[in-house]
Amino acid sequence: MSAVVEPPAPSSPSQPRPPAKITEAVIRLAGNSQDGIQAIGGFLARLAGRSEQEVMTFMTIPSTISGGPSIFQVRVGSGEVLTSGDEADLLMAFYQHSYNDHLSSLKPGGIVIYDSDHVTELKPENLEKYRHIGVAISSLTVEAIGGTGRDKGKNVFALGLLAKMFDLNIPKLTRLLEERFASKDASVLTNAMNAFNAGYNYELATAAQLFQFQPGQNVGQAQVVMSGNEALAWGLIAAGVRFGAGYPITPWSDIMELLRRELPKYGGMFIQCEDEIASISMAIGGSYGGRVAVTGSSGPGISLKTEALGWAVMAEMPLIVVDVQRGGPSTGMPTNIEQSDLNIAVFGGHGDSPRVVVAPATVEDCFYTAIEAVNVARKFSVPVIILTDQGIATRIEAFRLPDLQKLVQDISPDLSAVADHRPYDLTAPNGVTRHLAPGTRVASGKYPVVTGLEHDELGHPTGSGKLHTAMTSKRRNKLRRLADKIPLPTVFGSDHGNVLLVSWGSSQGPVQEAVKYAQAEGISVSSVHIKYVNPLPNGLDAIFSRFTHVLVVELNDEGLYGFGGQMTALLRSRYCDPKIVGLTKSDGLTWKIREILERVHTLTTKA
Amino acid sequence: MSSLQFPFDVLSRTGAAASLPAPAVILDQDRKPLTKKEVSADHPTWCPGCGDFSVLALYFKLIERRKIWHEKITTVAGIGCSSRFPYFVQAHGAHYIHGRALPFATGVSLSRPDLHVFVFGGDGDAFSIGGNHFVHAARKNVKLTYVVMDNQVYGLTKKQTSPTSPIGYKSKTDIWGAADRPLNPMKLAITAGATFVARTTATNPNHVLEMMEAAMDHDGFSFVECLSECVEFYEGAFDAANPRKGGKFELISKEHDVTDEYAAYKLADAPWPGQFGIFYKAAKPTKNQNEAKIISDHRAKVAGQADWQILQKSFDRMK
Numbered sequence: 001m002s003a004v005v006e007p008p009a010p011s012s013p014s015q016p017r018p019p020a021k022i023t024e025a026v027i028r029l030a031g032n033s034q035d036g037i038q039a040i041g042g043f044l045a046r047l048a049g050r051s052e053q054e055v056m057t058f059m060t061i062p063s064t065i066s067g068g069p070s071i072f073q074v075r076v077g078s079g080e081v082l083t084s085g086d087e088a089d090l091l092m093a094f095y096q097h098s099y100n101d102h103l104s105s106l107k108p109g110g111i112v113i114y115d116s117d118h119v120t121e122l123k124p125e126n127l128e129k130y131r132h133i134g135v136a137i138s139s140l141t142v143e144a145i146g147g148t149g150r151d152k153g154k155n156v157f158a159l160g161l162l163a164k165m166f167d168l169n170i171p172k173l174t175r176l177l178e179e180r181f182a183s184k185d186a187s188v189l190t191n192a193m194n195a196f197n198a199g200y201n202y203e204l205a206t207a208a209q210l211f212q213f214q215p216g217q218n219v220g221q222a223q224v225v226m227s228g229n230e231a232l233a234w235g236l237i238a239a240g241v242r243f244g245a246g247y248p249i250t251p252w253s254d255i256m257e258l259l260r261r262e263l264p265k266y267g268g269m270f271i272q273c274e275d276e277i278a279s280i281s282m283a284i285g286g287s288y289g290g291r292v293a294v295t296g297s298s299g300p301g302i303s304l305k306t307e308a309l310g311w312a313v314m315a316e317m318p319l320i321v322v323d324v325q326r327g328g329p330s331t332g333m334p335t336n337i338e339q340s341d342l343n344i345a346v347f348g349g350h351g352d353s354p355r356v357v358v359a360p361a362t363v364e365d366c367f368y369t370a371i372e373a374v375n376v377a378r379k380f381s382v383p384v385i386i387l388t389d390q391g392i393a394t395r396i397e398a399f400r401l402p403d404l405q406k407l408v409q410d411i412s413p414d415l416s417a418v419a420d421h422r423p424y425d426l427t428a429p430n431g432v433t434r435h436l437a438p439g440t441r442v443a444s445g446k447y448p449v450v451t452g453l454e455h456d457e458l459g460h461p462t463g464s465g466k467l468h469t470a471m472t473s474k475r476r477n478k479l480r481r482l483a484d485k486i487p488l489p490t491v492f493g494s495d496h497g498n499v500l501l502v503s504w505g506s507s508q509g510p511v512q513e514a515v516k517y518a519q520a521e522g523i524s525v526s527s528v529h530i531k532y533v534n535p536l537p538n539g540l541d542a543i544f545s546r547f548t549h550v551l552v553v554e555l556n557d558e559g560l561y562g563f564g565g566q567m568t569a570l571l572r573s574r575y576c577d578p579k580i581v582g583l584t585k586s587d588g589l590t591w592k593i594r595e596i597l598e599r600v601h602t603l604t605t606k607a
Numbered sequence: 608m609s610s611l612q613f614p615f616d617v618l619s620r621t622g623a624a625a626s627l628p629a630p631a632v633i634l635d636q637d638r639k640p641l642t643k644k645e646v647s648a649d650h651p652t653w654c655p656g657c658g659d660f661s662v663l664a665l666y667f668k669l670i671e672r673r674k675i676w677h678e679k680i681t682t683v684a685g686i687g688c689s690s691r692f693p694y695f696v697q698a699h700g701a702h703y704i705h706g707r708a709l710p711f712a713t714g715v716s717l718s719r720p721d722l723h724v725f726v727f728g729g730d731g732d733a734f735s736i737g738g739n740h741f742v743h744a745a746r747k748n749v750k751l752t753y754v755v756m757d758n759q760v761y762g763l764t765k766k767q768t769s770p771t772s773p774i775g776y777k778s779k780t781d782i783w784g785a786a787d788r789p790l791n792p793m794k795l796a797i798t799a800g801a802t803f804v805a806r807t808t809a810t811n812p813n814h815v816l817e818m819m820e821a822a823m824d825h826d827g828f829s830f831v832e833c834l835s836e837c838v839e840f841y842e843g844a845f846d847a848a849n850p851r852k853g854g855k856f857e858l859i860s861k862e863h864d865v866t867d868e869y870a871a872y873k874l875a876d877a878p879w880p881g882q883f884g885i886f887y888k889a890a891k892p893t894k895n896q897n898e899a900k901i902i903s904d905h906r907a908k909v910a911g912q913a914d915w916q917i918l919q920k921s922f923d924r925m926k
Contacts, residue, residue: 050926179924224925238918243718245710264905265917269717269898274743278710281703281740285683285714288701293714311704401922408915438699438715438722441678445645449693451702460649460694461702 019167019210024077026085027162028105029155030098033062033070036155037094041072042396043159043176048076049225049398050172052216056509057396058084058590061335069097078214082509082516084395086592090165092158093119094137106130111209113161115154131209135161135202144198145191153195160199167212170200222401228363228392228506231399232322233258235370236294238404240411241320242268243286244294245279250334251393252298252324259294276304280321284312287319288450290413290437292377296322296386299332299341306349309383311452313353313475315459316424316433318377318384320370325389327588336588337391339505340556342566345385346534352472354479356380357534359387361508364399366392369531371407378411380478381433387533389555391590392506417441422457423448426470432478483535488543493519493526496546499604501527501583501596504567507553510591517593518600525600530567541575549604551583553596558584640674643667648697658809658835658845659689659756665816666696666725669823672816681722683712685737687729688763689756689835706736709744709753713894716751720895723823724751731761734770734790745801745828747894752822756809756835757792759844766840773879776841792832793875793886797868803829804871804887809836810849811856814883821885827893834880848880859884 027044029037041057048055054077062068075085087107093099093114103112103126114122116134126132141154156177163173177196181189226234233255236244242263246256259270273279279295286293297305302323312319325341327333345357356376360369366388373384414437421442423435436448449459454468462468491500493515503511508529518525528543530536544550556565563572564582571580583599585591646667653659670680680698684690686705693700703711708726716724733741733755744753760778761767767780771792775784796804803825807818815833822829834845846852859882864870871887909917 046925222926224922226925230925234918234921238915240914243714245714262921264898264902265909266914267902267906269902271713271717271898273710274739277707278740278743281707281710282714282717284703285701285711285716286718287714288711289715289718291718293718307704308707315701401926404915404919404922408913408918410914436699437719438681439678439719440699441676445677445697447648447677447698447700449648449700449702451693452704453702 019212021214022211023079023214024075024081025090025166025211025213026073026075026088027090027092028071028073028088028102029092029094029158030069030071030102031094031155033068035070035094037070037072039180040155040159040162041074043173043180044074044076044162045396045398046176046225047168047173048074048216049223050176051169051213052218052221052223053078053213053398054081054216054218055225055396055398056081056084058391059394061394069101071098071102076213078216082513083593084590086594090162092162094154094158095119096121103130113158133204135204137161140198140202141195144194146194153191156192156195157199160196161202161204163196164200164202164204165210167210218400223398224401225396225398226363227254227394227396228360228366228388229254229324229394230258231363231366232360232370232386232388233262235367236320236374237262237266238367238402238408239371239374240291240409241294241374242266242291243270243283243289245271245273245282245286246295247273247276247279247297247301249276249298249301251326251390252296252301252322254393255296255322255324276301277308280305280308280319284308284317284319287312287317288435288438290415290439291411292318292320292374294320294322296320296324298324298326298334298390299328300330302341302344302348306344309355310349310351310353312383313349313355314351314452314454315450316381316475317435317450318381320373320377321383321385323385323387324393325387327586333588335390337389337506337555337590338586338588339389339507339554340566340586341387342504342533342554342556342570345387346570352476354382354476355534356382356384356479356482356532357387358384358531359505359533360392361503361506361529361531362399363392363395363397365531367399367402371409374411376482379432380482381435382478387505389506413437413439415439417443420444420446421448423450423459424455424457424471424474426457426474431474431481433474479535483532483538486532486535486537488537488539489528489530491526491528491543494524495526495543497524497526498547499523499525499549499551499600500544500547501525501600502530502550502552502567502571502580503527504530504533504554507555507591510593510596511553514593514596514600518597533567533570536570536574540571541577544575544577544580548579550577550580551600551603552580553583553591555586555591556584557586558582635676638676640671641677642671646670646677646697647695649694651695652691653688654839656836656838657688658758658833658837659692661809661812662689662727662754662756662815662833662835663692663695665812665819668816669819673820673823675723679721679723681712681715681719681724683708683715683724683726685728685732686763687732687761688758688837689727689729690732692727706732707740708732709737709740712751713744713747713749716749717895717898720750720899725823726751726753728753728755729762730755730757730759730769730771730792734792734795738770741795742799745796745799745830748800748802748827748891750827750893750895752819752825752829752831754819754822754831754833755792756833758835758837758841759789760837760841762837762840778840791875793881794872796830797872797875797887801830801887802827802889802891803885805829805831805885806834806881806883807831808834808845808848808856808883810845810851811883814856818885825888827891845880848883854880857882859886865889
């Protein structure tokens with residue numbers, strides 16, 4: 001907790017101390033997955049959004065079907081929040097295992113509030129290191145709700161405790177609770193409010209420090225609060241996508257569920273298919289129908305889709321493929337984060353098959369990237385893979401309400417007749433294929449075929465080596481044209497120095513925060529973020545040349561030859577520069593700032 | 608956040624062709640039915656004597672007879688000899704990957720209800736690599752016509768056992784004779800929930816046309832199995848159904864109730880070469896209708912609102 005003003009010492013033990021002013025706090029809720037800790041975490045995040053603050057969450061969910069330990073961490077800040085925080089200021093532990101497993105995630109001197117009905121063994125050495133507050137959360141909740149004997153609602157009781165402790169805005173929180181339970185039976189809201197009030201009025205004041213957030217900096221700015229998966233799905237809708245197909249797989253499923261539920265309002269549909277191959281095929285059929293369509297998956301599903309993806313590259317069919325990366329290979333770690341699908345996204349499949357790969361960095365970026373990806377797919381008549389990951393998919397952030405009136409676009413196909421048409425026209429001025437949607441009349445009477453065979457300009461098959469060379473170049477050159485349009489990313493921090501960290505995807509936040517920490521310590525560390533993974537922007541070499549070390553921070557393995565992970569290999573193959581080295585890990589968790597800085601130190605000081 | 612500098616220049620749909628003058632508008636009622644010449648494209652790559660020629664010729668005839676315009680036809684296929692079909696038809700078409708023509712065609716059918724979607728393929732494409740898609744397209748009752756040219760052998764890859772090869776058929780992968788029981792396309796289609804199931808043979812052109820036409824007119828997933836001889840690798844496979852070769856072409860009795868699923872299944876059990884005609888036909892909600900209903904129900908609730916306004920409402924709830 002970054003305290004701005006140290007509170008004066010209490011004049012007497014009986015008088016509560018005045019609240020300490022803070023700029024941010026990291027709160028970790030630890031319990032089991034059915035306890036509704038995600039729900040209260042969500043309330044805290046949305047409250048922050050409505051209070052003009054920044055917020056980022058982090059959660060772990062067990063890959064078991066029901067139950068199992070789960071955490072939800074919320075970092076709320078009056079200033080810029082780039083990560084969900086290395087260490088927590090406050091731990092709310094619902095069970096003995098939550099207490100045992102997560103106490104070490106607290107900062108020294110941090111506060112643990114534990115449910116004394118379940119947490120009974122406290123280690124003496126911990127009592128000195130952390131401030132302990134025991135509250136009989138379970139039994140007090142049962143008492144507050146009316147003694148049904150069930151402790152359902154203890155999450156809301158805990159929310160009441162937190163509301164008191166952090167002087168949260170009660171009218172706003174109450175409204176959030178009301179909105180949440182509006183569709184349910186009135187007794188549900190009554191019970192929730194009873195539990196909340198019981199928590200809020202619990203005599204915590206004398207036992208613990210109270211806190212008060214400084215006003216948020218995003219004043220007067222309407223914010224929306226959502227997860228990365230949601231932002232991506234809404235972005236696709238804003239972009240005009242009206243058809244999609246998918247197959248359930250964690251953590252992609254949220255996107256298909258949202259699209260299935262929402263698209264009919266816009267006259268569209270999302271189809272659940274029998275498998276991953278059918279999904280991409282159906283989406284390609286939808287794109288061929290005239291309006292770019294979406295499919296998506298996570299690791300194993302992407303493997304299954306690669307043959308069809310190759311067809312879309314060959315036929316030059318615009319398409320959006322979302323890959324919400326998780327731990328691999330095979331079934332791997334379905335509910336953990338990893339950035340190990342870069343290779344399959346960029347290279348997956350047989351043959352020379354250039355496609356576009358773009359990786360959003362934040363929840364807000366998921367929304368805008370979806371729109372951009374749709375426009376790139378249309379403009380360059382190419383499949384675009386949106387490479388996101390489990391971390392960004394499930395975390396919640398607040399961001400400025402987009403200008404929807406301006407952003408929402410109509411991409412309905414134009415079916416008006418044409419005189420003649422050659423989709424794979426080798427002399428097209430911009431070198432890009434333009435497909436006619438079926439239903440379009442061609443006056444010349446020559447109709448195009450879209451195909452996975454190498455083809456002539458009308459799409460008819462050819463065995464000509466000359467044409468294969470020309471068409472292969474055509475499919476590659478259009479991505480070079482795209483690369484020319486990608487702006488060179490700006491360097492975060494000093495534009496020259498000792499260490500340059502390269503981030504891609506969701507590691508942007510932790511990397512930039514690491515840069516801030518390093519700078520505060522007087523260590524020369526800057527960073528650059530790559531959003532366009534394929535094609536890469538031009539001119540990165542000029543940036544790299546101004547630093548002694550170039551370390552690519554990515555959540556994957558260092559590789560067989562040990563120089564670094566998948567992005568490292570891509571950058572090395574592009575620039576042939578051995579100073580490009582990977583800073584990788586594969587523990588299935590997001591980066592901690594401390595981890596990055598320690599690794600920077602090790603990598604730049606050895607021999 | 609590095610972003611592309613949008614807007615790009617306006618998307619020119621047709622590239623070089625866009626500069627050509629727009630065609631004179633001809634009203635549909637003034638258009639003449641397409642001739643065989645107008646509707647045929649590449650010369651088929653099939654071997655002389657292949658049964659598929661007959662199916663192609665009858666497809667042209669269907670187009671001519673029913674006055675379907677070029678632009679309203681979409682011909683989709685997977686991989687195999689028969690799947691080269693789209694190149695031979697002068698109309699919008701897609702030559703997709705092996706076994707996945709049905710989900711592709713489903714995407715077209717659902718997103719473009721204004722088109723006639725025809726899918727052509729072989730037995731390997733339909734029942735082996737694409738078997739799962741066959742089952743699910745049938746069960747979903749997607750509005751499209753699927754003609755499977757069944758030659759009971761892999762022809763394009765030169766004589767391997769197919770899922771419909773009879774026991775004892777000697778192929779390069781079963782030199783001692785095929786041992787796995789062949790699947791019965793009629794039974795498969797009926798149990799999967801197809802709402803139009805018919806069988807014909809390429810050696811009886813009038814019947815092929817009749818079946819294709821009935822399939823096209825069916826609202827739902829219409830499946831036609833057409834025995835189509837591979838003269839190169841399985842010569843004489845269907846002689847038993849060809850009167851010119853001493854066989855018998857037996858039509859399904861007029862008494863057969865096409866809406867009786869059990870009777871249809873039983874009919875499919877008839878000994879080789881079996882019977883020909885419509886085995887099963889039932890009016891059931893199509894996937895297209897079901898989705899259209901969901902859409903109209905939702906659209907009614909947001910009537911009069913622009914897309915951005917509908918989206919704005921959702922975003923306001925996330926404040």
